[in-house]
Amino acid sequence: GEDVEQSLFLSVREGDSSVINCTYTDSSSTYLYWYKQEPGAGLQLLTYIFSNMDMKQDQRLTVLLNKKDKHLSLRIADTQTGDSAIYFCAQPGAGNNRKLIWGLGTSLGVNP
């Protein structure tokens, strides 16, 4: 079945790089997404990558996609305390209703 897996927690020091990993099951996904949820708020799209790409960079964010291993990662360079949040990986579900299959989220803690 469709599944997206992430580790639940990550703790880094301010200024270090953070790497959040995700594995997914559906190799036919056209896009893969990273969403961010700050405390007490709804989710916001952080970035996405098209499945024919290996890497996407956007300022401090780098997304790496390994289609062979069905592995997606999000790297945040120079992590700041404001990056403390829950990060969700998501892939489209099967069928034409365009639902997303969500990971459980990785809670990133940044220590000063």
Add this chain to the structure above:
Amino acid sequence: IAGITQAPTSQILAAGRRMTLRCTQDMRHNAMYWYRQDLGLGLRLIHYSNTAGTTGKGEVPDGYSVSRANTDDFPLTLASAVPSQTSVYFCASSPLAGGPDTQYFGPGTRLTVL
């Protein structure tokens, strides 16, 4: 630009009561969704609607109903609330056009059923 609004922000409800959570979007998106978020269980889809006039069941639809009379509004009703429905509820919408189908989330409703 408001995006998606949800009401109420939070609510404490006695078990057995009926409750409607409101959701309104001003982006003219085709699709709307209701999720619940619980610690350790992530986001679970309750119901969705791909276009006005149609709805579909998600992973955890039991005890909830929705309607989509127009493009902008997608209310979620708990007919007879139970304590296991204590959760944070998020409404979302997406354009369902070509390309990446970004979902836009509301701020959430924190519901406690006693």
